[in-house]
Structure formats: C-alpha cells, structure tokens
Amino acid sequence: MRSCICPGSFDPVTNGHLDVIMRAAKLADEVVVGVLVNRNKQGLFTLEERMEMLRLALKDYPNVRIDSFDGLLVDYCKRHGIPAIVKGLRVVGDFDYELQMAQMNHTLTDVETLLVATNPLYSFLSSSLVKEVANNGADITGFVPDVVLDPLLQRLAERRQEQGR
Secondary structure, X not given: XXXXXXXXOOOOOOHHHHHHHHHHHHHOOEEEEEEEOOOOOOXXXXXXXXXXXXXXXXXXXXXXXXXXXXXXXXXXXXXXXOOEEEEEEOOHHHHHHHHHHHHHXXXXXXXXXXXXXXXXXHOOOOHHHHHHHHHOOOOOEOOEOHHHHHHHHHHHHHHHHHOOO
C-alpha cells in the first residue's frame, strides 16, 4: 500500500487544505492527515476539535485517516511506514521554505516530499488570514468547509467577548 501524509496545524482547516488532501487521495492508497501538536502555541481550536472538523469535512474519502503528531514529522513517518509527505504551495515564498524542509527531511531519513501547486482558487488562503477576515465581520463562505463555518464564527465571537470587544 502506498501512503502519504498531509501535515499541518489546520486551525482551522480551509478549502485550500482540503484541495491538497483530496488530490493526494486520488494518488495514494492511504492519506494520513497529520495534525500538528504544537505545545508552544495556543490555537483557536483544540487538537480534538481540529481533528473532528477534518473527519467531518473528509468523511466521503474512505482512504483518508486523521491522526496527530508532535515532534519531527519524519519520525512519525518512519514509525508508521509512510514514505512521502505531501505539501501544498501557495506562493513562491512557500517554495523556499518547503524546499529547505524537504531537503532536511530527506537528509534525516529517506522520506520524500511532494510539493503540489495549490489550486489558484485557494492560493491566497491561510488559516490565519481566514480567522482575521472572519473576526472583522467579512463573509468567509467558500473559504472553509461548511462544517467549520459556524464553529469558527462562534469561537471568534467567544474570544471577542472574553476580550471585552
């Protein structure tokens, strides 16, 4: 079985993320969506919430599995026998960073990195930009899957209320 991993923090998952994952699902027997556990960063959503939103958004893809990891991604890949990492590229700056990561990962292990050009419809999307735009009242329909829209708007409203805004 040929497997790959699509890693990220997915806080929250966007339609750009889903585009890359669904394209990988057409190429691999199994796609693991690896949700990063970053203990140094407080996300908008908990790890469990992010994983559940991904499960719901990708429920129609039986060859996609959601898991989490911390530490080095290549260590997770080695432990689970995953030979390839699939990453989306939005802009030229992404390429510089991802190329360095791919070269480091390959030097550390024999895990390959496949860089996929993002669909131009989603090239401007990032989780942080979607959160910023939504937090300022703009309509983000079409930027995130439907299963994310209401939880995202609700969580942002809760944060604004906590901050007294």
